[in-house]
Amino acid sequence: MAQDRVEAVERALTILSAFDCSQEQFTLAELASATGYYKSTLLRLLGSLERFDYVQRGSDGRYRMGRAPLRLARRHLPSRQLEAWLQPVLDALAAASGETAALIEADAGSAECRLVALPDTTLRHDLRPGLEWHVAASTDPAMEFTGGIMVCRHLTISPGNLWLSLSGPGGRLARHVAEAHLEVALSELTQRPAGERGNIAEEPA
Incomplete structure (x- = not known):
C-alpha cells in the first residue's frame, strides 16, 4: 500500500539492488547511472549503508557490497x-x-x-x-x-x-x-x- 512506503528505505534498497550483477565495485557515477539518483542523494544514503556495513568504500573511492548482507544470508x-x-x-x-x-x-x-x-x-x-x-x-x-x-x-x-x-x-x-x-x-x-x-x-x- 502507498501509505506503507518509506521513500528513503526504498532508495537504499534500490542501491543495494544495483549490486546484484556481475560487477563487484561501482564508482559514485556508476551508481548514479544505475539508480537514477543524484550523487548528493547517493552520498547520504551510502553513508548510512556504510555505517551498518551493507556497503564498503575502498581507498579508491569505489563501493562494493559489505558483510552485513552475507551475515543475514x-x-x-x-x-x-x-x-x-x-x-x-x-x-x-x-x-x-x-x-x-x-x-x-x-x-x-x-x-x-x-x-x-x-x-x-x-x-x-x-x-x-x-x-x-x-x-x-x-x-x-x-x-x-x-x-x-x-x-x-x-x-x-x-x-x-x-x-x-x-x-x-x-x-x-x-x-x-x-x-x-x-x-x-x-x-x-x-x-x-x-x-x-x-x-x-x-x-x-
Whole structure:
C-alpha cells in the first residue's frame, strides 16, 4: 500500500539492488547511472549503508557490497544446514590432527572464519568465527600469522567460495601432514549421499 512506503528505505534498497550483477565495485557515477539518483542523494544514503556495513568504500573511492548482507544470508535455511553438516567434520579433523580446523569463506580480497573446532591444548591457533583477514587472492585464503601455518583446501561440493583449513604452530604442524588430514576430511564429505548435499545447497520445496 502507498501509505506503507518509506521513500528513503526504498532508495537504499534500490542501491543495494544495483549490486546484484556481475560487477563487484561501482564508482559514485556508476551508481548514479544505475539508480537514477543524484550523487548528493547517493552520498547520504551510502553513508548510512556504510555505517551498518551493507556497503564498503575502498581507498579508491569505489563501493562494493559489505558483510552485513552475507551475515543475514547465513540465517537462510540452506546455509544453516551447511554449517550443521560441516561442524562434525571439523570436530573430527581437530581431534585427529590436534590442530585448529575451520571453515573459511573467501570473497573480494578478504577471508572470514565461519566455523571452527579447537584442539584440546593451550598451544594452538585461536581462530574464532567472524574473524576476518586480508588475502592477496581468493584462490588461497590462508592466514599469515607469526609462528604458525594455515593450510587450506577448497570445498568444491558446496555453494560459495568455501575452504576447509587446518592451522597451528609452525614447529608442530607440517604442511604435508596438514594436507593429509584435510584430504581425509574432504574424502569423507564427498562420500556423503548426493541427496544430502543437494538438501544443503537448495531451498526445500
